[in-house]
Amino acid sequence: MTKLSVNINKLATLRNSRGGNVPNLITSAQDIESFGAQGITIHPRPDERHIRYQDARDLKKVVTTEYNIEGNPIPSFIDLVLEVRPTQVTLVPDAEDAITSNAGWDTLKHKDFLVDVIKTFKANGIRTSIFVDPNVEMVKGAAETGTDRIELYTESFAHLYDQGKTKESIQPFIDAANMAHEVGLGINAGHDLSLDNIKFFKEHIPHLLEVSIGHALICESIYLGIENVINMYLNKLK
Ligand SMILES: CC(=O)[C@@H](O)[C@H](O)COP(=O)(O)O
Numbered sequence: 001m002t003k004l005s006v007n008i009n010k011l012a013t014l015r016n017s018r019g020g021n022v023p024n025l026i027t028s029a030q031d032i033e034s035f036g037a038q039g040i041t042i043h044p045r046p047d048e049r050h051i052r053y054q055d056a057r058d059l060k061k062v063v064t065t066e067y068n069i070e071g072n073p074i075p076s077f078i079d080l081v082l083e084v085r086p087t088q089v090t091l092v093p094d095a096e097d098a099i100t101s102n103a104g105w106d107t108l109k110h111k112d113f114l115v116d117v118i119k120t121f122k123a124n125g126i127r128t129s130i131f132v133d134p135n136v137e138m139v140k141g142a143a144e145t146g147t148d149r150i151e152l153y154t155e156s157f158a159h160l161y162d163q164g165k166t167k168e169s170i171q172p173f174i175d176a177a178n179m180a181h182e183v184g185l186g187i188n189a190g191h192d193l194s195l196d197n198i199k200f201f202k203e204h205i206p207h208l209l210e211v212s213i214g215h216a217l218i219c220e221s222i223y224l225g226i227e228n229v230i231n232m233y234l235n236k237l238k
């Protein structure tokens with residue numbers, strides 16, 4: 001079975017746009033779990049443009065499924081994760097000015113750094129995952145860091161799949177997943193996965209433990225829920 005971890009960054013984006021507490025991240029996370037999601041993912045960025053460091057602490061008190069915190073392991077992020085102790089930390093090499101995550105780790109170039117950080121998290125009982133492109137050399141390099149899992153960066157899959165290039169979209173991910181399994185790494189995946197592409201991805205990727213989905217899932221929720229909500233307003237306005 002592949003677990004679904006819902007990334008709630010976008011709910012925080014909405015909340016922050018009005019300065020209040022709507023939507024409430026705590027009750028949203030609880031509801032998302034009660035609807036069957038098997039995990040909650042957040043990605044606090046240094047500018048706190050969506051998830052704030054305090055959200056990470058507050059969510060720890062209520063999340064009862066798998067709690068996954070993603071981010072670039074700068075000192076403040078490392079301290080936060082060690083304080084909060086989520087189920088899993090996913091290390092992502094974000095540039096500060098990037099709109100969203102846009103690359104996986106070069107696990108060969110950053111091996112020593114990753115080895116150190118991963119050792120620290122694992123010594124504190126936190127499972128580790130590192131974000132990588134679908135590249136067998138990067139997967140082999142990931143295994144050398146001591147990480148428990150990798151998260152395959154699926155943007156290229158989503159983009160090519162959307163263009164109808166199905167074989168081209170999935171083959172690097174099949175190769176990377178097979179290599180990860182061979183070297184004993186657990187396999188997660190995420191970025192731009194959606195209702196359109198998730199079934200195809202799941203059917204082709206062996207040993208897929210978990211997907212984290214945020215942007216599309218929240219957009220789909222708005223779109224698929226809007227008819228219902230408009231009718232609820234119309235009923236109240238009769
Ligand atoms: C690590 C990753 O793939 C990202 O998709 C991420 O967690 C989303 O971050 P934003 O919500 O800031 O775009």
Ligand SMILES: NCC(=O)COP(=O)(O)O
Nearest residue numbers: 007190191192212214215
């Ligand atoms: N790790 C990927 C994630 O949490 C969500 O990515 P996206 O669905 O917002 O692109």
